[in-house]
Amino acid sequence: MLSRRDYLFNFVVDTLDYSFFSLGMSxxxxxxxxxxxxxxxxxxxxxxxxxxxxxxLGWSFPAIWGARVSGKLEKKLPFxxxxxxxxxxxxxxxxLLAFYLVPHNPSLSLYILFILxxxxxxxxxxxxxxxxxxxxxxxxxxxxGLYFACGNGLxxxxxxxxxxxxxxxxxxxxxxxxxxxxxxxxxVSMVVSYFFLALTREEKEEVxxxxxxxxxxxxxxxxxxxxxxxxxxxxxxxLALGVVGGAFYTVxxxxxxxxxxxxxxxxxxxxxxxxxxxxxxxxPLGDKKGHKLVVLLGATxxxxxxxxxxxxxxxxxxxxxxxxxxxxxxxxxxxxxxxxLDFAPREKRGLYVGWSSFLxxxxxxxxxxxxxxxxxxxxYHWVFWLALSxxxxxxxxxxxxxxxxxxxTNFEEG
Numbered sequence: 001m002l003s004r005r006d007y008l009f010n011f012v013v014d015t016l017d018y019s020f021f022s023l024g025m026s027x028x029x030x031x032x033x034x035x036x037x038x039x040x041x042x043x044x045x046x047x048x049x050x051x052x053x054x055x056x057l058g059w060s061f062p063a064i065w066g067a068r069v070s071g072k073l074e075k076k077l078p079f080x081x082x083x084x085x086x087x088x089x090x091x092x093x094x095x096l097l098a099f100y101l102v103p104h105n106p107s108l109s110l111y112i113l114f115i116l117x118x119x120x121x122x123x124x125x126x127x128x129x130x131x132x133x134x135x136x137x138x139x140x141x142x143x144x145g146l147y148f149a150c151g152n153g154l155x156x157x158x159x160x161x162x163x164x165x166x167x168x169x170x171x172x173x174x175x176x177x178x179x180x181x182x183x184x185x186x187x188v189s190m191v192v193s194y195f196f197l198a199l200t201r202e203e204k205e206e207v208x209x210x211x212x213x214x215x216x217x218x219x220x221x222x223x224x225x226x227x228x229x230x231x232x233x234x235x236x237x238x239l240a241l242g243v244v245g246g247a248f249y250t251v252x253x254x255x256x257x258x259x260x261x262x263x264x265x266x267x268x269x270x271x272x273x274x275x276x277x278x279x280x281x282x283x284p285l286g287d288k289k290g291h292k293l294v295v296l297l298g299a300t301x302x303x304x305x306x307x308x309x310x311x312x313x314x315x316x317x318x319x320x321x322x323x324x325x326x327x328x329x330x331x332x333x334x335x336x337x338x339x340x341l342d343f344a345p346r347e348k349r350g351l352y353v354g355w356s357s358f359l360x361x362x363x364x365x366x367x368x369x370x371x372x373x374x375x376x377x378x379x380y381h382w383v384f385w386l387a388l389s390x391x392x393x394x395x396x397x398x399x400x401x402x403x404x405x406x407x408x409t410n411f412e413e414g
Contacts, residue, residue: 002138006201010138015150017196022155024189026162027182028091030055032268033166034117035250036261037179041102041110045251049372052247053365054114056240058121059128060362067129067354074204076134081198086123088190090116091183098180125361129354136341136349138202144341145291148334149283156276156330160269162189167265219355222348229343229352231401236336236360238394239299244367245306245387246325249318252380257315267322274326275333282334290404291339298331299395306388310381336360342405 002010028034030052038048073079093116102109139147162185169178223230250264286294305324308317344352367390371383 002201002203007138007140007143009199010201011140011143011147011150013196013199014135014139015147015154017193017200018148018151019154019158020189020193020196022152023158023162024088024091024186024193026155026159026268026272027166027186027189028094028117028120029268029271030117030247032250032264032271033179033182034113035247036254036264037098037176038110038113039251039254040175041106041113043110044372045248045375046369046372047110048251049247049368049370049375050114051117052243052368054118055121056243056361056364056368058118058123059125060358060360060365062122062126063128063354063357063361066126067350067357069126070130070133070350070354072207073130074207075202076130076137077197077200077202080127080131080134081194083123083127084194084197087120087127088187088194090120091186091190095180095183095187098176098183102176102179125357128357129350132337132341132353133349134200134202136346137205138200141341142287144338145283145286145294145334147283148337149279149281149286149330152330152333153276153279153283156272156279156326159272160276163265163269163272166268167262170265171260171262219351222351222355226343228403228405231397232339232343232405233356233359235394235397235402236356237363238390238397239302239332240360240362240364241367242302242306242387242391242394243364244371244390245309245384246302247368248371248375248380248383249309249321249325252309253315253318256380259315263315267318270319271322271326271329274323275330278327278330279334282331286335286338290406291335291342292398292402292404294331294335295339296395296398298328298335299391299398301325301327301331303388303391303395306384306391310384310388339405 034051035048038051069079070076094113097109097112097116101112135147136144165185166182169181172178173181223233250267253259253267254261254264282294282297301324305321305328308321308324312318312321340352340356341349371386374383374386
C-alpha cells in the first residue's frame with residue numbers, strides 16, 4: 001500500500017515526467033510545426049491532412065491492445081520504461097532526417113517523416129491505457145485533475161520557452177537545419193522526461209488477464225450497463241471528428257494572409273500559453289465541480305475557435321483562434337482523461353481507458369484526410385463549417401446527454 005509520502009513523491013516526479021514529455025511533443029506539434037515542415041517538403045493538402053490522421057490512428061487502435069496487456073501486468077512501470085523508447089526515439093530520427101536527408105531528397109524525407117510520426121503515435125496509443133492505469137494507482141484519486149493540470153500546464157509553460165527558441169531557429173537558420181534543431185531539443189526533453197518517469201514508486205496488483213473474446217464481450221456489457229458512459233463516448237466521437245478544423249489553421253493562415261514562417265512559431269507559442277494557463281484552471285475546477293464541466297467548457301472553446309477561423313478578417317484573429325484551440329486541448333487532456341477514471345470501477349480501468357481512447361481518437365483519423373479532400377475541392381471555409389457543425393453537436397450532447405459521473409461513484413474507494 002502506497003503511503004502519503006509515496007503519493008506526494010509520485011505526484012512530483014510524474015508531473016515532471018509529464019511536463020518534459022509535453023515540452024518534447026511541442027517541438028513536434030502536429031498542429032503547427034509538422035504541417036509547416038510538410039508544406040516545405042512539397043506536401044499536398046491531403047498529405048498535410050495525413051499528419052494529424054496518422055497521429056489519431058496511432059492513438060486509437062493500439063489502445064485496445066494496450067488495455068489488454070495492462071491487465072496482465074502486476075507492475076506497469078518496468079513495461080512502460082522499455083516500450084516508451086518507441087515514443088521518444090523518433091524525434092532523434094526526425095532531427096537526423098532534417099540535417100542529412102531533406103537537403104538531398106525532400107520527397108523521400110516526407111514519407112520517412114510520416115513513418116517516424118507513425119512509430120511515435122502508435123507507441124503512445126499502445127502505452128496510453130497502461131500509463132493511465134499506472135497513474136490511477138500511483139496518484140491519489142482526489143488529485144487526478146490537479147495532476148493532469150500540473151503536467152500539462154508546466155509542459156505548456158516550458159513549451160512557451162521552447163516556442164521562442166523554435167521561432168529563433170526557424171527565422172535564423174536556413175531550412176531544413178532550423179527544424180533539425182527543434183527536433184534535437186525534443187529529443188533532449190524526452191530524455192529528461194524518461195529519467196523522472198523511472199523514479200515512480202509503484203506497488204504490485206492482481207492481474208486480470210483475459211482473452212480477446214472476453215475483452216470484447218465485457219466492453220459490450222459495460223456499455224449496456226453504463227448508459228451514461230456510452231453517451232459520453234458518443235459525444236466524444238463528434239468532438240474527435242471536429243478536430244478537422246484545427247488541422248488546417250496554419251496552412252490556411254499561411255496561404256490567405258501570406259505570413260512569414262516565423263509567425264507560425266508565434267501561433268504555436270500562443271497555443272501553448274493558452275494551454276498552460278487554462279490547465280491550472282481546469283484541474284482544480286474538475287476536482288471540485290466535476291470533470292464534465294471541464295469537457296463542456298473545452299467543447300465551447302473549440303466551437304468559438306471554429307467561428308473565428310471562419311470569419312477572421314486578418315491573420316491577427318488567428319491568435320485568438322489558436323488561444324481557444326489551446327483551451328480545448330487542455331480541457332480534453334485534463335478533464336477528458338480524468339472523467340474516464342471517474343467513470344471506471346478500479347477493476348475495469350483498463351477496459352474503460354482503452355475503449356475510450358480508441359473511440360475518442362479513431363474517428364479523428366478520418367477527419368483530416370476528409371478535410372484535405374474538401375480543402376482541395378471546395379476551399380478551407382467548407383472544412384471549418386464542417387468542424388463547427390460536428391463540434392456543436394458534441395457540445396450539445398455533453399451538455400444534455402451526459403451526467404457528471406462523480407455523482408454516481410463512491411470516491412472513498414482507493
